[in-house]
Amino acid sequence: MMYRINNLQLSLPDMTRKPLLGAAPRIKILKGLTFDLPKGEVLGIVGGSGSGKSTLGRAMLRLLEPTGGNIEFDGTDITYLSENQLRPTRKRFQMIFQDPMSSLNPRRRVGGIIACPLRVNGMDNLDTRVTEALEMVGLPNHFGNRYPHELSGGQRQRVGIARAIALRPDFILADEIVSGLDVSSQAQVLNLLENLVKELGLTLAFISHDLSVIRRLCTRVLVLHQGVIVEGGPTEALFASPRAAYTRELLNAIPLPNPYQRWA
Amino acid sequence: MRDERGALKRPLGLRLWLSGSWLTLLFFAALFAPLIAPKDPLMQDLFLGRMPPFWVSGAEPGFWLGTDSLGRDVLSRIVYGARLTLIVAFVAGVLTCIIGATLGLIAGYYRGWADRLISRFVDIWMAFPPILFAILLIAVLGPGLFSIILAIIIIDWTRFARVIRAEAMSQGAMDYVASAQVAGRTKLDTMLSEILPNVLPTIIALLTLEMGIGVIVEAILSFVNLSISTDSPTWGGMISEGRTSIHQAWWVLVFPLITLFLTVLSFSQLGEGLKDRFDPVLR
Amino acid sequence: MTAYLSIRNLTVTLTGGTPILRNVSLDVVAGQVHGLVGESGAGKSMIGKAVLGTLPRALTISTGEIWLDGVNILTLRASQRRQRIGAIAALIPQDPLTALNPSKRIGPQITRRLVDILGWSKQVATARALDLLAEVQIPDPVRVMRTYPHELSGGMRQRILIASAFAAEPKLIIADEPTTALDVTVQKQILRLISDMQTRHNTALLFVTHDLGVVSKVCDTLSVLYAGKVVEDARMYRFFMRPIHPYSAALLAATPTYTDPTGSLTPVPPKVIKAVEQEIQEHDMRARR
Numbered sequence: 001m002m003y004r005i006n007n008l009q010l011s012l013p014d015m016t017r018k019p020l021l022g023a024a025p026r027i028k029i030l031k032g033l034t035f036d037l038p039k040g041e042v043l044g045i046v047g048g049s050g051s052g053k054s055t056l057g058r059a060m061l062r063l064l065e066p067t068g069g070n071i072e073f074d075g076t077d078i079t080y081l082s083e084n085q086l087r088p089t090r091k092r093f094q095m096i097f098q099d100p101m102s103s104l105n106p107r108r109r110v111g112g113i114i115a116c117p118l119r120v121n122g123m124d125n126l127d128t129r130v131t132e133a134l135e136m137v138g139l140p141n142h143f144g145n146r147y148p149h150e151l152s153g154g155q156r157q158r159v160g161i162a163r164a165i166a167l168r169p170d171f172i173l174a175d176e177i178v179s180g181l182d183v184s185s186q187a188q189v190l191n192l193l194e195n196l197v198k199e200l201g202l203t204l205a206f207i208s209h210d211l212s213v214i215r216r217l218c219t220r221v222l223v224l225h226q227g228v229i230v231e232g233g234p235t236e237a238l239f240a241s242p243r244a245a246y247t248r249e250l251l252n253a254i255p256l257p258n259p260y261q262r263w264a
Numbered sequence: 265m266r267d268e269r270g271a272l273k274r275p276l277g278l279r280l281w282l283s284g285s286w287l288t289l290l291f292f293a294a295l296f297a298p299l300i301a302p303k304d305p306l307m308q309d310l311f312l313g314r315m316p317p318f319w320v321s322g323a324e325p326g327f328w329l330g331t332d333s334l335g336r337d338v339l340s341r342i343v344y345g346a347r348l349t350l351i352v353a354f355v356a357g358v359l360t361c362i363i364g365a366t367l368g369l370i371a372g373y374y375r376g377w378a379d380r381l382i383s384r385f386v387d388i389w390m391a392f393p394p395i396l397f398a399i400l401l402i403a404v405l406g407p408g409l410f411s412i413i414l415a416i417i418i419i420d421w422t423r424f425a426r427v428i429r430a431e432a433m434s435q436g437a438m439d440y441v442a443s444a445q446v447a448g449r450t451k452l453d454t455m456l457s458e459i460l461p462n463v464l465p466t467i468i469a470l471l472t473l474e475m476g477i478g479v480i481v482e483a484i485l486s487f488v489n490l491s492i493s494t495d496s497p498t499w500g501g502m503i504s505e506g507r508t509s510i511h512q513a514w515w516v517l518v519f520p521l522i523t524l525f526l527t528v529l530s531f532s533q534l535g536e537g538l539k540d541r542f543d544p545v546l547r
Numbered sequence: 548m549t550a551y552l553s554i555r556n557l558t559v560t561l562t563g564g565t566p567i568l569r570n571v572s573l574d575v576v577a578g579q580v581h582g583l584v585g586e587s588g589a590g591k592s593m594i595g596k597a598v599l600g601t602l603p604r605a606l607t608i609s610t611g612e613i614w615l616d617g618v619n620i621l622t623l624r625a626s627q628r629r630q631r632i633g634a635i636a637a638l639i640p641q642d643p644l645t646a647l648n649p650s651k652r653i654g655p656q657i658t659r660r661l662v663d664i665l666g667w668s669k670q671v672a673t674a675r676a677l678d679l680l681a682e683v684q685i686p687d688p689v690r691v692m693r694t695y696p697h698e699l700s701g702g703m704r705q706r707i708l709i710a711s712a713f714a715a716e717p718k719l720i721i722a723d724e725p726t727t728a729l730d731v732t733v734q735k736q737i738l739r740l741i742s743d744m745q746t747r748h749n750t751a752l753l754f755v756t757h758d759l760g761v762v763s764k765v766c767d768t769l770s771v772l773y774a775g776k777v778v779e780d781a782r783m784y785r786f787f788m789r790p791i792h793p794y795s796a797a798l799l800a801a802t803p804t805y806t807d808p809t810g811s812l813t814p815v816p817p818k819v820i821k822a823v824e825q826e827i828q829e830h831d832m833r834a835r836r
Contacts, residue, residue, distance in 0.1 A: 048730045049701065063442055083451075090448035103439035107461045107543075113440075116457070117447030153587060163443070180727075182586040182757040183801045187814035209730035212803035253735040255760030257802045259787050 002074060002171050002203040003037035003060060009068030010052075010059055029055045031227040032069065039170075042197060042204045044218035044235070046211055046250065051224040053207045054098075057173045060205065061095050062086055074170065091121045094164040098176040100156030104148040110134075111144030114163045121167060133166040136199075137192060154185030158192065165196060171203045178213060190217055212254050215239060223247050280537030283530035290527060294346040301340035302326060305497050309335035314513040330515040332505060338515060341497035342523055348491075348498055349527065351409065352482040356416040357475035363417065364424025365467050371425070372432025373455045383429070386422050394419040407490050416478055424470055431463045465539050472535030476528045483524055499524050550574035550614070551751040552598065552719050557611030558834070559590075559597055559775075567593055567606060569776040569830055577718065580745060580752040582762040582769035582783075584798070590775035591755045595721040598753075600625075600632055616718060633664050637712040639722040639741070643704035647696040654692035657711050665715055679710035683740060702733035706740065713744055720745070721753045726761065738765055759802045763787055771795045774827050794823045 011026035018024035029052045037043050047053045058064045060071060062078055070079040073093060078086060097103035104113055114133055115126045123129065131141050137158040148156055157177055164172050174193065178186040194217055197204050208214055214221060214235070221238050223231040223246060231244040242248045255261075293300055303326065312335040315324040323330065329338040371382035398415040405411045435441065436459060444454040485491040486500030499520045506517025552575040559568040568590050575581040583591045596602045598613055600620075612619045616635060620628050640646040648656060657679070658672040667675075673692075680688035683706040696704055705725060712720050722741060726734040742765055745752045754765055762769055762783070769786060771779040771794065779792040790796045797815040 048732055058442075061446055063445060083445075087448045087450075090446060093446075095443070095446050097439040097443060099439060103443055105440045105458055105462065116444070116449075120447055120449050120453070167447070183759070183798065183803070184586050184815045186803075187801045191814065210803075211731070216803075249732060253732045255735070255738070255758065255764045256804050257759040257763050257787060257799060258804075259763040259784050261763070 001036055001072075002039045002041075004072040005036070005060070005069070006034050006072075007069035008033040008056070008059060008066055008071060010055055010064060011067045012055075012064075026067075029227055030059065030066075033224075033227075033229055034069075035222060035229065035232060037203065037205065039203050040201065041220055042206060042218045044214035044221040045205060045207045045224060046209065046214060046221060047224035048209055048250075050226065052227040053209075053224050054175055056224065057095070057175050057205065057207050061093055061173055063095075091117070091167045092169050093171040093173070094167055094169040095173045095175065096157075096160045096164045096177050098179060100148070100153060100160055100180075103160055104156060106148055108147075109144065110146050110148065110151070110159050113148075113159065114144070114166050117163065117167055123167075129166055133162040136165060136196065137162045138188075152185075153181055154188060157181065157185075157189055161189070161192065161196070165200060165202075168200065169202070171205070173205045173207070175207045176209065179209070186213065193217065210254070211239075211250050223250070277537055277541045279533045280541050283533040283537055286526055286530045287534065290346050291350060293343050294350050297343050297347060301337075301343045302328065303337035303340045305336060305340040305344045306495055307336065311335065314509065314516075316513070317515050317519075329519050330513065332502070332516045333509050333513065336497075338502075338519055341502060342499070342520055345497045345499045345502065345520065346523075348409070348486075348496065349479050349482055352412055352416070353475040353478040353531070356413045356478040356481075357471055359413070360417045360420045360474050361424055361467065361471045364421035365428045365463075365470075367421075368425040368428030369432050369455060369459065369463065372429035373436050373459055374451065375433075375436075379429075382425070386425050390422050402485075402490060407485075407492065409492055412482055412485055412491065416474075416481055420474060420477065424467075424474075427470060428463060428467060431466050432459055435459050435462045465543050468538055469535040472531045472538075476531035479524065479528050479531065549576075551577040551616060552753065553612075553614040554594070554598070555612040555614070557594070557597060557613065558609045559593060559602065559606050560609050562605050562607070566831065566834075567775050568597070569774070569827070570834070571611070571770075571772075571775070571777055573770045573777065573780065575719065575751045575753050576768075577751045578746070578749040579767045580742070580754050580765055582766035583753060583755045583772060584757065584759060584762055584769055585772035586757060586798075588774075589772040591757075591772055592723055593775075594772075595638070595723050595753060595755055598632075598719075598721060599636060599638060600628055633660075634715070635717055636719045636721065637715065637717040639705075639708055639712045639720060639725045641724040642728050643701055643708055644696070644728070646708055647704060649696055652693055652695055653699075653707055657692075657707070657714060660711070661714055675714060676710070679714055680707070682713075682744065683707070683710045685710075701729055702737065705729060705733075705737055709737070709741060709744065713748060713750070716748065717750060719751045719753070721755070723755045724757070725754075727756070727758075734761075741765065759799055760804075771798065773823050776827055776830060778823060778826070792823075793819045 008030055009028070009032055010030040011028045013024035014027045015024055033056065045053045045056060055064065059066055062081070066079055070077055072078070073089070076089070078089070111130050114130045118126055118129055130144060134141055134143060139155065139158055139162065143151070143155070148159070151159065160177070178189050181189065190213060193204070196202065206214065206218055218235050220233065221235050222229055223244060225246045231238065231242065231247050238247065242251060312324055312327070312331050313333050315327050315331040316322055317330040318328050327337050327339070329342070331337055367382050371379040398419060401415050401418065402411045405414070441454060441458055444458050482491060482498070483500035483503070486498035487504045489501070489504070491498055491500065502520040503517055506520065510517050554571055554573050557568055557571045558566060560566050571594060573581065583594060585591050593602065593606070597608060598615070602608070608621060611621070613621050615631065618631070620631060623631065654673065654676060657676040658669070661667045661672040661675065662669055676692065677688045680691060685691050685703060685706055691699070725741065726737050729737060738761060756762060766783050768782050770777045771792065773794055779790065779795045781791070786795070787799070790799055794815065797819045800813050801815055
């Protein structure tokens with residue numbers, strides 16, 4: 001089991017309602033989630049804005065600390081470990097971020113951006129590994145010398161992928177990585193991810209608000225709504241016969257490129 | 265899909281050239297003052313009082329920009345005055361920057377108790393009226409180079425701290441910082457290699473601004489004779505003296521004034537010019 | 548039906564000569580929606596900006612005509628042009644977060660244009676704003692007028708921008724990827740809202756998007772853009788049944804349709820890209836002569 005999540009809860013302080021003296025009231029974002037993620041699976045996490053899907057992702061990567069429940073990664077309980085305790089394990093779970101503009105340091109070159117995590121984790125042969133990573137995402141080697149703003153959105157996203165896989169992690173979380181891309185770039189990135197999962201034997205969690213990109217890539221799907229799992233199961237079953245009303249709503253909202261599809 | 269990014273050419277660094285040239289010139293003039301200055305700046309010769317600059321008839325050869333009412337060479341005095349100005353500018357500027365920016369970075373990136381502590385400190389410090397502070401300081405320590413520099417640092421470090429803290433906070437919210445954490449970087453390492461480079465343009469802009477302020481503060485203090493106590497020439501002092509003889513010898517006031525103006529302008533433009541030239545992020 | 552907006556042979560270049568729009572021609576008829584589709588960087592937003600006069604400084608219109616309500620606005624002086632456009636055109640922008648001023652309440656942001664530019668009185672403008680907020684189905688419009696943008700959700704903000712766009716009864720609206728920043732359920736509501744309002748007010752609408760699924764729900768006609776050149780211009784039903792240009796067909800194939808179990812994750816094939824690039828090069832050579 002790559003991940004075992006049990007009754008995960010997470011609240012964050014509501015800074016807009018903070019009184020002058022004292023702590024801010026907390027808003028419950030994750031209200032008790034329980035699910036397993038077996039090794040080698042591709043899990044789709046779907047929901048609208050405010051559903052908590054990004055928060056779930058960040059909790060799984062321990063960028064946020066849960067306020068209740070536990071998270072077990074490959075048998076180890078990582079729920080309340082400190083940064084120092086987590087650090088040695090961090091290279092095993094990586095993340096690809098949604099906005100390639102803010103996830104790549106604009107003042108560093110691509111090569112440096114990919115090499116940095118490698119250096120920190122004590123790996124050698126940095127140049128070779130960077131070249132390898134760029135190759136795996138289909139970018140030419142000389143892109144290593146470019147700055148992020150000299151690349152297109154799709155290319156930047158691929159750099160983000162290269163950075164994540166360079167460490168050869170066991171698990172990768174992809175947080176809405178195709179949301180800002182046009183259909184062609186989207187298709188390229190998704191295909192790339194699919195190949196990498198097979199080639200590198202990754203376990204993947206793919207967060208998206210768009211069910212149509214989930215179907216091809218994911219073996220299981222979790223549907224989140226307002227901090228709760230409303231439905232979860234194998235992809236085919238979910239698409240064939242969605243049980244929850246919210247799932248049906250999500251499916252119906254997708255604009256298919258078919259002029260005869262009338263929205264109810 | 266074809267890629268027309270980067271088709272726009274970057275503008276020439278004219279700003280950088282001009283401001284950099286002036287400041288470099290000033291720097292070398294100050295450094296090699298004994299070798300460059302044509303005359304001894306302190307030497308008085310009442311027979312040569314109020315000689316005009318070389319292009320006006322009646323000028324005394326060798327005194328390029330004329331002499332003041334005591335017969336002292338204006339050009340040499342400006343060159344020697346540059347020493348004091350630049351020392352104050354650099355030392356005060358750099359120290360203010362280091363103190364303020366470091367505290368601002370730590371407060372803005374680490375947040376938590378460090379931020380609370382530092383921010384409270386800044387708030388309390390800024391509650392004291394700055395001019396009063398400076399006057400008190402000089403009254404206690406006596407006039408002199410040390411006092412001026414200390415006064416500037418004491419008053420202005422909070423500006424750096426506030427601005428850099430805000431920058432560090434907004435950079436800290438960026439995903440590439442989260443990415444560093446995911447990669448297992450320590451907070452200190454992240455602050456130095458991810459946040460600092462992105463905050464550096466602001467730091468440089470503030471630093472050059474601060475240097476310009478240092479120049480002005482020194483000039484004001486020497487104008488009112490609160491600067492260094494020796495006879496060494498100062499731009500502010502020259503301007504003050506020049507006021508009295510402005511009708512008979514305008515050059516005594518005008519040349520140090522122009523030099524002062526160009527220097528302050530150069531400092532402010534230097535920051536902009538450096539940003540334009542070296543910051544990889546195109547605007 | 549005559550076109551309300553008619554663009555003829557519009558060519559826009561970057562300083563230095565690189566073409567951004569290549570000989571673009573299209574028509575938008577009053578009361579109808581014309582879609583402008585293409586990948587990012589194809590120049591779709593630039594067309595809207597050229598019409599509204601908000602092209603970035605580095606870009607210039609080298610040739611072409613933009614006819615708005617019978618007048619070629621490119622022949623007008625800058626101030627006349629701005630006045631004319633201000634009176635009859637409006638924009639629904641892409642990002643509701645940055646399009647609203649975070650330090651101003653909602654009410655003044657809607658009424659400002661009406662009061663300052665069109666000279667309406669404050670009471671009339673406010674009444675109109677309230678009507679519009681009700682029309683875009685915002686609950687409790689009186690209270691919302693007094694809120695700040697950050698207190699509202701993305702969907703609500705976009706509704707407000709739509710209300711603002713329709714406020715002065717424009718004859719032409721340009722919607723620049725209005726739902727790209729929204730998630731799928733909110734997108735559906737917003738698209739239906741735009742459609743309804745456009746029909747009700749009989750506005751000509753130029754709808755810029757990269758999503759063919761969205762096009763099929765909203766548009767009557769469309770143009771497909773690649774690298775600033777229109778590669779196909781069609782009526783909606785015909786386009787989806789039988790796209791003519793290979794690039795259009797490839798774009799259609801790349802659009803994910805979850806109903807297809809094997810999924811559509813086919814990016815535009817390199818062969819097609821080569822062919823369309825070839826077309827572009829030939830066009831550029833002809834243009835130089």
